[in-house]
Amino acid sequence: MALRDQLRVLVVDDMATSRGLITQALDALGIANVATASDGTSALASMAARPVHLVISDYNMPEMDGLKLLQAIRANPATQKTGFLLITGRADATIIDQGRGLGMNNYLKKPFTPDDIKGAIEAVFGRL
Amino acid sequence: MSPALQDGTLSTDLSRAEFERVAAIARSEAGLNLSPGKRPMISSRLAQRLRATGHADFKSYLAFLETAESQEERRKLVNVLTTNVSSFFREAHHFRTLETDVLPPLIERARAGGRVRIWSAGCSAGQEPYSIAMAILSAFPDADRHDIRILASDIDEIVLETARRGRYAGKQLQEVDLALRQQFFTDEGEELAAGDGLKALISFRRLNLVGDWPIKGPFDVIFCRNVVIYFDAATQAALWPRFHSLLVPGGVLFVGHSERLDARSARAFVSAGVTTWKRLAGPLPPHPEEGSR
Numbered sequence: 001m002a003l004r005d006q007l008r009v010l011v012v013d014d015m016a017t018s019r020g021l022i023t024q025a026l027d028a029l030g031i032a033n034v035a036t037a038s039d040g041t042s043a044l045a046s047m048a049a050r051p052v053h054l055v056i057s058d059y060n061m062p063e064m065d066g067l068k069l070l071q072a073i074r075a076n077p078a079t080q081k082t083g084f085l086l087i088t089g090r091a092d093a094t095i096i097d098q099g100r101g102l103g104m105n106n107y108l109k110k111p112f113t114p115d116d117i118k119g120a121i122e123a124v125f126g127r128l
Numbered sequence: 129m130s131p132a133l134q135d136g137t138l139s140t141d142l143s144r145a146e147f148e149r150v151a152a153i154a155r156s157e158a159g160l161n162l163s164p165g166k167r168p169m170i171s172s173r174l175a176q177r178l179r180a181t182g183h184a185d186f187k188s189y190l191a192f193l194e195t196a197e198s199q200e201e202r203r204k205l206v207n208v209l210t211t212n213v214s215s216f217f218r219e220a221h222h223f224r225t226l227e228t229d230v231l232p233p234l235i236e237r238a239r240a241g242g243r244v245r246i247w248s249a250g251c252s253a254g255q256e257p258y259s260i261a262m263a264i265l266s267a268f269p270d271a272d273r274h275d276i277r278i279l280a281s282d283i284d285e286i287v288l289e290t291a292r293r294g295r296y297a298g299k300q301l302q303e304v305d306l307a308l309r310q311q312f313f314t315d316e317g318e319e320l321a322a323g324d325g326l327k328a329l330i331s332f333r334r335l336n337l338v339g340d341w342p343i344k345g346p347f348d349v350i351f352c353r354n355v356v357i358y359f360d361a362a363t364q365a366a367l368w369p370r371f372h373s374l375l376v377p378g379g380v381l382f383v384g385h386s387e388r389l390d391a392r393s394a395r396a397f398v399s400a401g402v403t404t405w406k407r408l409a410g411p412l413p414p415h416p417e418e419g420s421r
Binding site: 001003006007008053054074080081082083084100101103104105106107116119120122123124125126127 | 365368395408411414417
């Protein structure tokens, strides 16, 4: 079975349109096993109920931002090895550095294409 | 015009169309990218195979290559096309980084009973893995009694056999520090032979980087230098993620001086020196296939 058939992904973004775009792009890549969450707290709850291989999270979210979510994921033994891909705006070099320090696996800069998402996932897991 | 051989029976003139056919075979067999600029080099290497197989000209040799029975010959062809010059401690800055930054914590781990793995991917005739082994043993003389090992792989069975034997003409080791040479090689007349201490650390295996990799990893260090330059851009871009997924977080990838990670893969690494890449420190996410077994 191909990687794309097995990979379970959680998309976290407070903007419904962004969640939709990412989910669509994943679908186009053949990744159908996708859950979504609109904030960090529900993302953590979702992962506890149904573990995933990869979290794709926006940085810019109210309450718990992407880095705080990453921190919480790494702090929990049950989820600490989950792949984490951070989405950031163009000029967020410090956020990227912080993300590196906290153990993100890769990042995507906005704006990005479905092909960019594919590349970012493959750089972590190997060929889809 | 390209020269014909003196005896007039073999022509080493490879036409553009013939070159394209060879390039197509090299691409489908091993993902190799033969640029037209390499035509003279390809021509002379092909001439070796022509002589070896007794074909009178490229036309008949190519016709043979395109038949189903020529699988063995296609493999030999790939061997001669990928054979390249290598030397001990090539690109010395990588070995300085290895000795000063990379090895010390790995040796500590091995000493404490941990596992350490280094992969020399595209090891050619063995100069690279033996250089790595010398670096390890210089800092860690009893390495062979710990779980620290080097996997050395190449697509070319002939160079791999040379690597296994570990015998080199003296002049090939001229550049190697005399103390190292005396410590790790034995003098056997015209040749110098790699000692058992070096060999104990290395497993040699045939592996096509473009095919399946029957290896689990993870690796702490991967050397893949001056290998991917033979691959086309798409094959290269597909290779970096595979190395990434076999490296431990913080693991190091050394690539050749003219080789670059594509922009996407580079994001999952941090530059750690000249053509030296460190995998992002995030944990190694379990591959989905691990869970389903």
